[in-house]
Amino acid sequence: MQQSVRHKMSDDGMQLLMSIEAFRAKPYDDQTGADISGWVKGATIGYGHLIGQDEWKRSGDTYKQGITKAQARMLFEHDLEPFVDGVNNKVTADISQNQFDALVILAFNIGLGNFGSSSALKLVNDPSAQTSYPSLEAAWKAWKKSQGRVMQGLINRRNAEWKIYADNIYERW
Secondary structure, eight states, rough: OOOOOOOOOOHHHHHHHHHOOOOEEEEETTTTTOSOOOOOOTTTTTTTEOOOOOHHHHHHHHHHOOOOHHHHHHHHHHHHHHHHHHHHHOOOOOOHHHHHHHHHHHHOOOOOHHHHHHHHHHHOOOOOOOOOOOOOOHHTTTTOOTTEEEOHHHHHHHHHHHHHHHOOOOOOO
């Protein structure tokens, strides 16, 4: 059964995620953090908005001049929209606002494909589902590797997301 409420990201969730992504008015290389004046793979602006090559061709001059926080927020909201929709479409259980925010933040980080096939999602939708994890918390916190290596930053992120989901506590990681 599909959840009856279609959630939106709360302001608390938006503010937390935007503070983590950190505002940059001018384009930079996401890999190095260095300012850029021409497109590179990983070109980024605002609150972590990746600039595609076609978008750079259309808006590169605008981006080189710099964008405002309001423009950056619009880009961020646009980037977040597929994740909000994805969580709304994939979660069938009734969940609270803080649980929704935590799930969107998780999906934003691990990708919708990974989220959609995750044990965490299975356990949200059916707490008695059979997975290789003893609990939803364990399934959630298992997403701690990048390129095959356990990363402390991801452990911190998962712990913070879990605090949002379980305890309605929004804190930076």
